[in-house]
Amino acid sequence: MNVTVSVDSWKEVSLSSLPLEILEHIFSFLHRDDLLQAMSVCTTWKSLIFSSPNLWRSQTFIFDCSLRSSKKKIVDMLFCAQTFGPRFENLSVKCRHHDVHECKKMAEKLNLFLAGFIAPALSSFKVSDVRMFNASRIVVKKICNKLTKMFARDCHLKVFEMPIAHWSNFEGQKVLDAVFRKSRNTLETLSIPEYFICQTGIPVEKDWFANALTSLTKLTKLSITIFYLTDELIVSLAHSRRGELAHLTLWANWVFPRSPHVQQDSWKNLTEACPSMEVEFRIIGYVTDPHASLPPLFDSVLPVTKMKILVSQKYCPLPWPLQKMEIVLEHIRQHYWFRLKSLNLSVFNTKKKDFDQTLIKLVQDCPRLINVKILASYHSGDTAKTIERIVTQRRRTHLTSKGGPTKKLRIDSQHLKLKSP
Secondary structure (H helix, E strand, O other): OOOOOOHHHOOOOOHHHOOHHHHHHHHOOOOHHHHHHHOOOOHHHHHHHHHOOHHHOEEEEEEEOOOOOOHHHHHHHHHHHHHHHHHOOEEEEEEEOOOOOOOOHHHHHHHHHOOOOOOOOOOEEEEOOOOHHHOOHHHHHHHHHHHHHHHHHOOOOOEEEOOOOOEOHHHHHHHHHHHHHHOOOOOOEEEEOOOEOOOOOOOOOHHHHHHHHHOOOOOOEEEEEHHHOOHHHHHHHHHHOOOOOOEEEEEOOOOOOOOOOOOHHHHHHHHHHOOOOEEEEEEEOOOOOHHHHOHHHHOOOOOEEEEEEEEOHHHOOOOOOEOOHHHHHHHHHHHHOOOOOEEEEEEOEOOOHHHHHHHHHHHHOOOOOOEEEEEEOOOOOHHHHHHHHHHHHHHHHHHHHHOOOOOOEEEEEOOOOOOOO
16 A cells, blocks of 8 residues: 655644643753753743743752852853742752862852742752851851741751851851751751861750750651760650651761760660661761771661761871771671671771781671772782672672662772871
């Protein structure tokens, strides 16, 4: 059967002739800057982009502190924040750094971004790599006032993440208090490690912090500096979030041997109240004496499944390699060998045979460890190959029997370059 189709029967198809639903789906793959340019193509596109709530639901703003922003970018940023802010549901603000984090521009740009910003539909607010102690006091107060008004008036947050903000006790408590009060019955994820500038203890009034934290009725994920916690707060958290707290991430940056830590009985109370809770330890920063500083933090009965220790050369004020890291590794193996699933280790250590053997034994004796990323100096060139072989074989067996996504594996060796202090 032959069918003849006339050329005249074909109609010209263009983007403008597509249904608005398909156009909106295509526009959802465009970056924010491209959407602004597309608005100038025709009135149909402008009307669709301007009125669509889906295109502006999730937005990420990245501020580059090493480069000066052009006037056009600043105008576009303010236009998006003020015009489409009421449609934002998930907002992330990040800072890109190319060197040591000493800039003041991030806070200034954040203050400019918040000018006239209203977001009544906001449910997720994430700010990373902004450190208030480097910024002007006037700018910090302006940011504090704007965030406090926004959180107290508009938002019912489900996610609040502001790690390493280094607020002073007054401004930091003011912002947190607004979040806790307005989002008391909605907040599910709270990430505030190194939220305050104080690094050896909680700088705010302990009763206020304990009452505010335990008043959250929906909290399931908590990421916090371990020194903000007290025995009384842990026990109160166990009673208030019984069976509900699913993920706990404890940060211990800038650890010193005499830093306070929670007693075992308090941790037992929490683990008994939340038996399905997964725990992650993160130690990133300057550790003077790891074999004396770190084990007291591990003196717990927490079900640790993830371990992240980054004590490399760039975090140390002096280029001295860490000594006796094998004691720390052995401690991890003895306490968390059964549950440990992920290990991220970056250390500026000395090349010692004991370190290699202890690291291999740690990886070998953890049956669930399938996600490994290690950057260290090895005594033997075969150490990295041995660890890679162990994890690769275990990962194949694990994925064959249980299925799941492919895990990443990276075991590198870093070359020690010592400089005279």
